[in-house]
Amino acid sequence: MSEKQPKRLLVVDDDADMRLTLKLALEIAGYVVEVAANGREAVARQRESPCDVLITDIFMPDADGFEAIDAFRKQFPRTRIIVVSGGAQFTKRDYLPDAQLIGADATLQKPFDVDVLLRTLQQLF
Amino acid sequence: MKLRSHLLLLSIATAAPVVALATAIAIMVVKQERESLRDAAGERVVAVLSAIDAEVRGSIATLRALAASRQLEAGNLTAFHAEAKRVLDTHPDWITFTLAHPDGTRLADAAQAPGAATGGVVDRASFDAALVGTEPVVGRVVVGPAGRNLGIPLRVAVRGADGEPRFVVTVVLRPESFADVLREQRLPDGWVLNLLDNGGYVIARLPYVPAGTPATDGFRAQLQRSPQGWFRGKTLEGRDTYTPYSTSTLSGWTLGIAMPVEAVNAAAWRTLWALAALVLIASTVAVGLALIIGRRIARPIASLAAGVPEKTSIDEINALGAAVRERQGLIEREKAALQATDRAKDEFLAMLSHELRNPLAALSAAAHVIKLAPADADASVKARAVIERQTKHMARLVGDLLDISRVAMGKVALERERINLGEVVSNVAATWRASGRLERHQVSVRASPVWVDADRARMEQVFSNLLDNAIKFTPAGKRIIVGAAQEGDHAVLQVSDEGEGLAPELVDTAFGLFVQGERGLDRAAGGLGVGLALVKRLAELHGGSATAASAGRGKGATFTVTLPAVLPAATAAAPEQRAPVPTRRVLIVEDNDDTRQMMQEVLRFSGHDVRTARDGTSGLALAAEARPDVALIDIGLPDVDGYEVARRMRAAPGGRTIGLVAITGYGQAEDQRRAYEAGFDAHLTKPVAPERLKQVMAGLR
Numbered sequence: 001m002s003e004k005q006p007k008r009l010l011v012v013d014d015d016a017d018m019r020l021t022l023k024l025a026l027e028i029a030g031y032v033v034e035v036a037a038n039g040r041e042a043v044a045r046q047r048e049s050p051c052d053v054l055i056t057d058i059f060m061p062d063a064d065g066f067e068a069i070d071a072f073r074k075q076f077p078r079t080r081i082i083v084v085s086g087g088a089q090f091t092k093r094d095y096l097p098d099a100q101l102i103g104a105d106a107t108l109q110k111p112f113d114v115d116v117l118l119r120t121l122q123q124l125f
Numbered sequence: 126m127k128l129r130s131h132l133l134l135l136s137i138a139t140a141a142p143v144v145a146l147a148t149a150i151a152i153m154v155v156k157q158e159r160e161s162l163r164d165a166a167g168e169r170v171v172a173v174l175s176a177i178d179a180e181v182r183g184s185i186a187t188l189r190a191l192a193a194s195r196q197l198e199a200g201n202l203t204a205f206h207a208e209a210k211r212v213l214d215t216h217p218d219w220i221t222f223t224l225a226h227p228d229g230t231r232l233a234d235a236a237q238a239p240g241a242a243t244g245g246v247v248d249r250a251s252f253d254a255a256l257v258g259t260e261p262v263v264g265r266v267v268v269g270p271a272g273r274n275l276g277i278p279l280r281v282a283v284r285g286a287d288g289e290p291r292f293v294v295t296v297v298l299r300p301e302s303f304a305d306v307l308r309e310q311r312l313p314d315g316w317v318l319n320l321l322d323n324g325g326y327v328i329a330r331l332p333y334v335p336a337g338t339p340a341t342d343g344f345r346a347q348l349q350r351s352p353q354g355w356f357r358g359k360t361l362e363g364r365d366t367y368t369p370y371s372t373s374t375l376s377g378w379t380l381g382i383a384m385p386v387e388a389v390n391a392a393a394w395r396t397l398w399a400l401a402a403l404v405l406i407a408s409t410v411a412v413g414l415a416l417i418i419g420r421r422i423a424r425p426i427a428s429l430a431a432g433v434p435e436k437t438s439i440d441e442i443n444a445l446g447a448a449v450r451e452r453q454g455l456i457e458r459e460k461a462a463l464q465a466t467d468r469a470k471d472e473f474l475a476m477l478s479h480e481l482r483n484p485l486a487a488l489s490a491a492a493h494v495i496k497l498a499p500a501d502a503d504a505s506v507k508a509r510a511v512i513e514r515q516t517k518h519m520a521r522l523v524g525d526l527l528d529i530s531r532v533a534m535g536k537v538a539l540e541r542e543r544i545n546l547g548e549v550v551s552n553v554a555a556t557w558r559a560s561g562r563l564e565r566h567q568v569s570v571r572a573s574p575v576w577v578d579a580d581r582a583r584m585e586q587v588f589s590n591l592l593d594n595a596i597k598f599t600p601a602g603k604r605i606i607v608g609a610a611q612e613g614d615h616a617v618l619q620v621s622d623e624g625e626g627l628a629p630e631l632v633d634t635a636f637g638l639f640v641q642g643e644r645g646l647d648r649a650a651g652g653l654g655v656g657l658a659l660v661k662r663l664a665e666l667h668g669g670s671a672t673a674a675s676a677g678r679g680k681g682a683t684f685t686v687t688l689p690a691v692l693p694a695a696t697a698a699a700p701e702q703r704a705p706v707p708t709r710r711v712l713i714v715e716d717n718d719d720t721r722q723m724m725q726e727v728l729r730f731s732g733h734d735v736r737t738a739r740d741g742t743s744g745l746a747l748a749a750e751a752r753p754d755v756a757l758i759d760i761g762l763p764d765v766d767g768y769e770v771a772r773r774m775r776a777a778p779g780g781r782t783i784g785l786v787a788i789t790g791y792g793q794a795e796d797q798r799r800a801y802e803a804g805f806d807a808h809l810t811k812p813v814a815p816e817r818l819k820q821v822m823a824g825l826r
Binding site: 015017018020021022024025027028059084086109110111112113114115 | 478479480481482483484485486487488489490491493494497498504507508511514515
C-alpha cells in the first residue's frame with residue numbers, strides 16, 4: 001500500500017449495515033471508502049470519483065454484481081475487483097468461481113474475517 | 126411360467142377328463158360292439174338251428190307216419206316197402222330208408238325188397254336208443270353199409286300191441302340238404318357256419334368240408350363244457366375266430382357261427398378310431414383355441430407390462446390398463462411433486478444459508494470495528510447499532526424457522542378468543558403504513574367487521590405474511606387490495622395484488638413449504654419462503670383454509686383465507702369495545718401520505734367521520750367549514766407549523782371545545798410542553814401505533 005496516497009475503495013452491497021460496517025472497518029485500516037447500494041449506483045459513483053478497488057456483492061436488486069463487474073471491466077479496466085457473497089450456494093451452484101471467471105481479482109465468501117479482506121487488498125498492490 | 130402356458134395347462138386339464146371319459150366310453154363301446162355282434166350272431170345261430178330243426182321235424186313227422194303204417198302193422202312188408210319208396214321219392218333230403226328187425230337184421234331198404242335184404246345195423250348206439258323209447262332218435266353221421274354215402278340215421282321203433290318192438294324204421298338224412306339251409310344264410314366272407322352232430326362230427330359246413338370230419342378239438346372241448354355259448358378259437362382252416370354256438374334239443378346237433386376275430390375287432394376299431402379322431406379333433410381345437418385366447422389375453426398384458434397398453438376386447442384388461450395408466454400418471458405427478466419439494470427444500474437451504482451469511486458478515490465486520498476503534502468513537506457507536514439490528518434480524522429469521530417447524534408439526538397452542546378480523550387487517554395495515562413499508566405501492570384497505578374465534582397474534586401473522594408476500598411480488602406503484610368481510614357463514618380475509626401472478630402449475634403449490642416464486646439472481650423478493658406455508662397451516666389450525674388464485678403470469682394474484690365466522694363478541698368479552706368511542710367528526714392535518722392514510726383508515730374503521738388535509742392552510746379552511754370534533758395535527762407541516770395551526774383553531778369560533786392532538790416526530794419532553802402550551806389536548810409520537818391512536822381518541826372529551 002502506498003504511504004503517500006491512501007487507496008480508494010468502493011463498497012457495493014444492498015444491505016445498508018453491511019455497507020456501513022465494511023466502510024468503518026476499512027477506514028480504520030486507512031482506506032478511503034465510498035459506498036453504493038447497487039451496481040448502477042456503483043458505476044455512477046465511480047464516474048464521479050474513481051476508486052482503486054471495487055468490493056461488491058453478487059446478488060443485488062437492479063443491476064446485479066455480475067453486470068457491475070462487467071461494466072467495471074469495460075469502463076474502468078484499471079480498477080481491481082473483489083467479490084464478496086453469501087449466496088455461494090444459491091440454487092446449488094457456487095457462483096464465486098463464475099465471478100472470478102469474468103474478471104474478479106479475488107473472491108470472499110460471507111461471512112469473512114475483515115483481516116482476510118485486508119490481506120487480500122494488500123496482495124492486490 | 127407364462128400366462129399362455131397356464132391357459133394351455135387349463136385347456137389340457139379340461140380336456141384330460143374328457144379324453145379319459147372318451148377312452149372309457151371307447152372301451153365300453155368296443156366291448157358292447159363285440160357283444161352285440163356276438164349276440165346278433167347268437168340269434169342267427171338260433172334262427173339257423175330252428176330252420177334245421179324244422180327240416181328235421183319234417184322228416185320226423187314223415188318217419189312217424191311211416192312207422193304208423195297199417196301195412197307195417199299188418200306185417201305186409203312188401204306193401205310197406207312200396208309205400209315207403211313212394212315217400213322217399215318225395216324226400217330228396219333222404220338218402221334211403223331201412224326197415225330192421227329189433228335184433229338188427231335188415232328186413233328191407235330202398236334198394237332191397239323185403240325178403241331179399243342183407244346187411245346189419247350201422248350206428249348201433251342210435252338203434253339201441255330207439256329200441257328203448259318210443260320217440261324217434263337222431264343218430265350220428267355215419268357211412269352207409271355200401272361204404273359210399275354218409276348219412277344221418279333217424280330212427281323210431283314200431284311196437285306191437287304188447288309194447289314190444291317189432292321193427293325199427295330208419296330214414297337216412299342227406300347231410301348236403303342241410304348245407305343248403307346254411308347256404309341260404311349268406312354270411313360275409315371269412316365267416317364259418319358249422320353244423321355238428323351230437324358226437325362233434327361235421328354234418329354240413331360252409332366253407333365245405335366233407336361230412337363226418339371231426340370238429341376242432343377246441344370246439345369239442347367247449348361242447349363238453351356247455352351245450353351253448355361262445356368261444357374263441359381256431360377254425361379248421363386255422364383262422365382265429367369268435368364262435369357263438371347253440372345245441373338243438375330236438376336233434377342234439379350243434380350249430381356254430383365262427384366270426385373272424387379281425388372282423389369283430391374291425392367294427393370295434395372303426396368305432397374306436399372314430400371316437401379317437403373326435404377326441405383328437407376336439408382336443409386340438411381346445412388347445413388351439415386356448416393358444417389363440419391365450420395370445421389375446423397375454424399380448425395386451427405383456428404390452429401393458431412393457432408400458433405401451435393396447436386396446437383389447439377384454440374389459441378387465443382394459444380396466445387394468447386404465448388403472449395402470451392412472452397409477453402411472455399419479456406416480457409421475459407424485460414424483461414430480463416430490464422432486465419439486467426436494468428442489469424447493471434445497472433452494473430453501475441455500476436461501477437460508479444466504480440469509481444467515483449476510484447478517485453474519487455484517488456482524489463480523491462490526492465486531493472488527495469495535496475491536497479496533499475506541500469505545501466512544503462514532504464508528505464504535507454505529508457498529509454497536511449494526512450488531513443490535515442484525516442480531517434482531519437474525520433472531521427474526523431463526524424465529525420464523527422455529528415457527529414454521531412448530532406450526533408444520535402442529536405444536537402451536539392457540540390462544541383463541543372472539544376477535545374482529547376486520548380490525549386485525551386495518552391495524553396491521555396501519556402499522557405497516559406507519560413504518561413506511563407500504564410506501565412503494567398503492568395499498569387500499571377494505572375491512573368490514575367480521576368476527577372469528579382465533580388467536581389474535583396468529584391472525585396478525587397470517588395477514589402480515591400475505592401482505593408481505595404481495596409486496597414482494599408486486600412492482601412499485603402497482604395496487605394491492607387487502608380486506609376482510611363476512612360471506613355467509615365465513616369470514617374471508619383477502620389480499621389481491623397486481624404483481625407477478627402465479628403460473629397455473631404454481632397455483633396449487635403456492636402454499637407449499639419452501640416454495641418460492643421464481644427468483645432472479647437479484648433476490649429482490651428475499652425472505653425464507655415459509656410465509657405462505659405458515660398462512661395455510663395457521664388457517665387450517667383455525668378450522669379454515671387458504672387458497673390462491675391467479676389469472677396467470679404477470680396478471681396478479683389473490684390469496685384468500687377463509688375461517689368460520691362467529692357472532693360478535695359480547696361487549697363484556699372485548700375490553701376495547703366496552704366503551705365504544707362515540708362517532709366524531711375528525712380532521713387530520715398531515716403532510717406525510719402514509720401517516721395520514723393510516724390514521725384515516727384506523728379512525729374510519731372505528732366509525733368516525735374523517736376529513737384530511739395535507740398542509741396547515743387547507744387544514745384551517747377545512748376546520749372552519751366542517752367544524753370537526755377532533756383535529757389531529759402534525760407539528761412539522763410544510764407551510765404553517767402545527768403549533769400555529771392549533772392556536773388558530775382554538776381561537777376560531779367553536780374552537781374551545783375542539784379536541785386537539787399533536788403528532789410529532791420527536792417525542793421529546795420539550796415538544797410535549799410546547800404542544801400543551803399551544804393548546805393541544807393530547808400528543809402522539811411517530812410512528813403512530815393504531816392502539817395508541819385509539820386510546821388517545823377515547824381519552825378526549
